Amino acid sequence: MIIAIDGPGAAGKGTLARRLAAALDLAFLDTGLLYRAVAAKVLADGHDPAVPAVAEAAARSVTFADLNRPDLRREGVGQGASQVAAIPGVRAALLDLQRRFAGQPPDGKRGAVLDGRDIGTVVCPGADVKLFVTASLDSRAARRQKELRGRGEASIYARVKQEMQERDARDSARATAPLKPAPDAVVLDTSEMDADSAFRAAMDIISARTAAPPA
Numbered sequence: 344m345i346i347a348i349d350g351p352g353a354a355g356k357g358t359l360a361r362r363l364a365a366a367l368d369l370a371f372l373d374t375g376l377l378y379r380a381v382a383a384k385v386l387a388d389g390h391d392p393a394v395p396a397v398a399e400a401a402a403r404s405v406t407f408a409d410l411n412r413p414d415l416r417r418e419g420v421g422q423g424a425s426q427v428a429a430i431p432g433v434r435a436a437l438l439d440l441q442r443r444f445a446g447q448p449p450d451g452k453r454g455a456v457l458d459g460r461d462i463g464t465v466v467c468p469g470a471d472v473k474l475f476v477t478a479s480l481d482s483r484a485a486r487r488q489k490e491l492r493g494r495g496e497a498s499i500y501a502r503v504k505q506e507m508q509e510r511d512a513r514d515s516a517r518a519t520a521p522l523k524p525a526p527d528a529v530v531l532d533t534s535e536m537d538a539d540s541a542f543r544a545a546m547d548i549i550s551a552r553t554a555a556p557p558a
Contacts (some may be wrong), residue, residue: 344454345445346549347462350476351511351522352400352421353483353490355382355533355541359476360458362542363549367456370448373410374459374466374511375424377437380409382423387414392423395430400438402427407444418496418506425510428460429517441466460514463525472552474545478534483507 346363350356357373364371384401385392392398414420429431441457445467446456456465463473478486484504491498514522523531529548533541 344471344553346454346456346466347467347470347473347525347528348456348458348476349462349474349522349528350458350466351460351461351478351483351514352507353487354476354478355486355536355538356458356476359436359474359533359541359545360456362538363545364456366542366546367454367465367549368452370400370444370450370455372441372444372457374437374453374457374462376410376415377405377440378433379415379420380405380425381414381427381437383412383417383420384409385427386420386423390555392426395432396490398427398430399432399436402433405437405440407440411477416494418491418498422506422510425513429513429519431519434461434465434519438466460522461520463528464523465520468525472549473528473532474548475527475528476541477530477532480504480508480511482534496533503558 346369348356348360359482361371363552369505379402381398384404385397389396405455445455445457459466484500487507488498488500488503531541531544
């Protein structure tokens with residue numbers, strides 16, 4: 344079983360994907376961490392993540408072990424991830440890693456949950472279930488600010504909201520694998536949902552989509 348979960352930042356898709364993977368005993372991959380790993384490598388070497396040749400070289404060297412880097416959740420790395428994600432060569436370099444994870448889940452799991460921005464449209468277009476998790480910009484900005492403060496990072500709401508809006512625009516407008524729901528995805532708006540409500544709604548969708556057809 345492959346479950347694809349896409350959506351913009353701070354919509355709750357990461358938390359939801361982890362809970363679904365645990366509940367269904369599936370492997371879990373936060374594909375956004377791959378792009379963060381690329382950006383972190385570029386920034387650590389003192390380079391600009393927007394330079395294609397530099398970003399592509401970093402992408403070709405990324406392994407799953409890089410997802411354990413301690414600097415991946417820094418906000419600067421997040422912005423860099425959005426920049427490298429707009430580079431076709433970076434996306435091509437990481438595509439095989441993601442598909443290999445989905446096709447051959449680790450630890451003998453019977454399937455995988457992948458969350459990102461183009462799982463249902465590009466990485467796993469044949470996924471059994473596709474969810475597009477979204478929320479209002481204000482809701483997402485408030486969640487991101489709370490997350491940053493929880494990590495001890497100073498943040499100003501107006502700036503967090505502006506950066507999120509800019510990233511949404513970059514992700515949606517890029518020529519390669521733009522952020523958008525797959526035609527057969529179920530859109531789940533979590534603006535007024537807590538984590539438990541979103542989980543229950545997603546489980547209902549998965550149950551309905553994977554139920555055996557009547558004989």
